[in-house]
Structure formats: C-alpha cells, structure tokens
Amino acid sequence: MAISAAAANSGTQGGHKIKTSVAAVFALVFGVCALVCALTVILSPAALVLGVIALILAAAGIAMSRRPHVTGKGVAIGGLVTGLLALIVSGALIGGAATLLNNRSAVDRLDKQVQKLKDKLPNKVPSQITNK
Secondary structure, rough: OOOHHHHHOOOOOOEEEEEOOOHHHHHHHHHHHHHHHHHHHHHHHHHHHHHHHHHHHHHHHHHHHOOOOEEEHHHHHHHHHHHHHOOOHHHHHHHHHHHHHOOHHHHHHHHHHHHEEEHHHOOOOOHHHHHH
C-alpha cells in the first residue's frame, strides 16, 4: 500500500508536523538513478556523477534528520547505499574497459574476432532482396 507524500508529511508529534527530509528523498532518487545508469554499462560515466550527488544529498539528509520533527534517516541511508553501490559498479566497469582497451593483445584478439565475423558474411546480396 503506497502512502502519498502529503499523507507522509501530515503526521504530528506534540502539535508539530513531522516532515521527511527532502535531501534524503532526493538522495534515494539520485542513488537509484545512478544504480540504473551503472547497470546499463553505457551510462556508467553518468552513474559516477549521479552517485556523487546521491552521496552528498545522503549526508545532508542524515544531518537534517537529526533536527527535531524531521524524519528520513532510513531514506537517506538508502540513498547512501545505492549511490555507493553505483559508484563501485560504474568504477569497476570503467576501469575494466580502460584496462581492456589499453591492453594491445586484447585489442588484437578482438580485432581478429571481428575480422572472422566479417569473413563469414556473404559477398553478394541475395537476389530476393534486390528484385523488390
């Protein structure tokens, strides 16, 4: 069962409204986005930027949750974990790609595989396609 943001922020404690830290919520959003970018591999550089933003917002969210009548420490920790995980995954992928591309023998092996695949392609276009 989902609770709307208005319902989550409408709690009261001793006559004061309890509010969720906006920085904590944004930390979780940026952390999840960073993790999705890291797992798509091509967007790993963007995951690095989003992960750093998530870490900064998570630190701010944890600090803000210490104030009276402000919640969101768990949400901020979630943003911290997802942002950190995204940084680790994207760093590993970028480091692996850089290592692979800087290794001359690995690049030569890839080039040979591509050449083998090109050699398997037909030299002529089938007549079924050209008659249309």
